[in-house]
Amino acid sequence: MLNIQEVINKYFKSVLVNEDENFIEFIVEPKGDVAIEDAFERLYTELVGRYNHAIILFRDNSNYVLRVSRRTQGTQSRRRRMIIAALFIATIASVAYAGYLTTQYFNLAVLSIGLGSLKLNIFVSTILFTLAVMAPIMVHELSHYYVARKSMVPVTPPMLIPAPIVSPLGTFGAIIGMKHLPKSLKDLVRVGLAGPLAGTILSYMIFTAMYMISPVVSYSAVSEAISKGLMQELHVLTLGAVLIMKVADVLGYGGSEASTVILNPPAIAALFIILIHFINLLPLGQLDGGHIFRGLTSMRTHKLAGFITLAIALVTAMVVPNLLWLGIFALLAFLITGLRAHPGAANLESKLPKKNKVIYSLIYAILLLITAPIIV
Structure with missing residues (x-):
């Protein structure tokens, strides 16, 4: 049986602080001069990638707390x-x-x-x-x-x-x-x-x-x-x-x-697929655009953007009959995936480097621009 704390101790100094039938929680501190993000990524690679245990890192006052699921994720049947x-x-x-x-x-x-x-x-x-x-x-x-x-x-x-x-x-x-x-x-x-x-x-x-x-x-x-x-x-x-x-x-x-x-x-089919990509890029819930926007911003901003996007899509659908489908799909996406807050990453303290944020934001904006529907 896997000793979870032994695996954690390869990358962190850890103290067990809480456990129940579902989770184990540790206060952790990275060893040596290793940054907390680097230590967590190495642990994630082993515990999640190799042993299929779900983990989350968050801050509680001045301490970093690591929560590990006792149950492993199932393999493909x-x-x-x-x-x-x-x-x-x-x-x-x-x-x-x-x-x-x-x-x-x-x-x-x-x-x-x-x-x-x-x-x-x-x-x-x-x-x-x-x-x-x-x-x-x-x-x-x-x-x-x-x-x-x-x-x-x-x-x-x-x-x-x-x-x-x-x-x-x-x-x-x-x-x-x-x-x-x-x-x-x-x-x-x-x-x-x-x-x-x-x-x-x-x-x-x-x-x-x-x-x-x-x-x-x-x-x-x-x-x-x-x-x-x-x-x-x-x-x-x-x-x-x-x-x-x-x-x-x-x-x-x-x-x-x-x-x-x-x-x-085939040309019509390709055009429809491009328009579908636009819908998928909207910053709503768990759509691809929702994941991207959440990574670029915060949980609160992501949720607010979802409401604003839905409102714009619905108003557009009412004003422009040819874009009725946009309002319908936006509403469905919001109801299915947008009602819950998006937690972001397993490292809840994770920050996106400024250079990456600029590059990813630019790519995201270009994709939205070239796939956006226009009336002709």
């Missing part, structure tokens, strides 16, 4: 692995079906206005649609997973959520369970940023490629399709998408004064 695999397969099937339906609708629209030459190959378009959805989602989640594991944060593998029929993409994305708080605010921000950064970059790469191969047709043909209810104008884009479209137009891949681009199904 075979049944859970099978569920994850089954959901992965179901999600691919669900997304592919959504791609098939979207392609069929696209082909019907172009045929109805006499543009049969623009008809897409069902198989190829479905595959590209599936990749446009699944690749950014998986890269997003695996980036979280990789950075978390590298930081010794115990997390579950990504669990995909199939959503046939109810979602235009065939999925509600994926979730990763964080079994314990990261050891420091720096790790919290790094884990939070990793997914949106990787997912947004890949989504824009896919959108760019798919936009450049989307058909260019005359405004009169598009107007006819819209009047028949077979096509809809896109009233919501993102700043990044607008910039890409402007550059593509200059390079001769876009529309002109007499023509416009009809986004093919």
